Amino acid sequence: MRGPDDAVAETRRDFDEVISIGSDVLGQVQATIEGLLRTWNLYQIGIALALLLLAHILRAVLGPRIRAWMGARHDWPKWRLRILAIIHQRLRAIFFVGLIWATIFVMREVTWPSRSYLLSIIGTLAFAWLTIVFLTRLIKSPTLRKFVRYGAWAYVTLLILNLLEPAEQLLDSAGFTVGEIRFSLLLLIQALVILGVLITLARFLTKTTSSRIKANEDISPSMQVLIVKGVQVAFYGAAFFLGVRALGIDLTGLAVLSGAIGVGIGFGLQKVVSNLVSGVIILLDKSIKPGDVISLGDTFGWINSLGARYVSVVTRDGREYLIPNEDLITGQVVNWSHSNEFVRLDIYFGTAYHDNPHDVRRIAIEAAQSVDRVLTNRNTVCHIVNFGDSSVDYILRFWIKDPTGGLTNIRGNVYLALWDAFQENGISIPFPQREVKVLEGEMPKPATPNP
Incomplete structure (x- = not known):
């Protein structure tokens, strides 16, 4: 049985390992910086800066002309114009990559190849970064696009500078172990990357499948909603489990814990679960579907969409009511267009x-x-x-x-x-009329109360 002293000793060893690996990484970085400060390397850095300035000038001179040329291509397809717009936004980087690789080719032909080594690294980095920019444009979400772009830039930079393995050792050393599973910064980054890729793929497959299902007129609207939701659960669930398995995490060890958590969540989310089950029942029995006109209490409107937890009902005054699915199951609903529209x-x-x-x-x-x-x-x-x-x-x-x-x-x-x-x-619409008669004569005196 392990005691407190053993835990302290293990923590100290992990800390010493992190310090040792960090020192090695800093040593490699320091050696790289010292190599960059050599005379010929400084010349190559100066050449790279001059090429960057030249690319900026070319962008300022040729950019407006290219934009005017693009503006005259109104008859081109939209996807081609969109590609041209993306290229126009990155003209400076494109010019820089072309200039630096042209310079590297000339230097290799007229002088020793070793004298263009640093320029080759800079050119490779510039080309890799530019390629990543164009590839990440396929991601529609701006937040996800930035996350993938910066992560790919960091990975490519470490790979080209031969710092990937020391960085992995440093990230892996910063972690802790629970049972047979080791959690570290490296595992966290790998999890974010793998799950991000799988979820993006699942989202793409879900949208593609959903559009095809909604375009099929042979499937009723309620069944379309049910199939789409089933496809979403299947793809996203598969993405999660495949990502966890790819990370090497054994889910059987978490079965008991997840079961206990599930029981606690079940008691706390009874209404949510009831609405979810009611939503599935509504879709299966086809009692209401998008486009139906319903009345529930004082609410009268048509079904806009069927959600997992609620139904969206839009009234004539433009208000959108989110009615829980459970109310549609337990309450009395008037469906004005259930079997026909009459x-x-x-x-x-x-x-x-x-x-x-x-x-x-x-x-x-x-x-x-x-x-x-x-x-x-x-x-x-x-x-x-x-x-x-x-x-x-x-x-x-x-x-x-x-x-x-x-x-x-x-x-x-x-x-x-x-x-x-x-x-x-000449047909009249009557309304109640009353006659009030006032009798002539002395009004009767009110009776006086007894003392």
């Missing part, structure tokens, strides 16, 4: 007793059918529902097939058509 609407009105009910019904049906969104191929009916205190009450029923266009506005248009039709045909 919706029947009812409005109520009343007319005076002296108006002929037969004429009222005929005029009301004709008025409703004169509205644009009211369907004429489905029967519009009008019935008497009550003999009220001051009016004969009717119900008018008509059909529409575009509930996404709104319900309140179509009801208002039908009411307005009824008003115009009743005015033209």
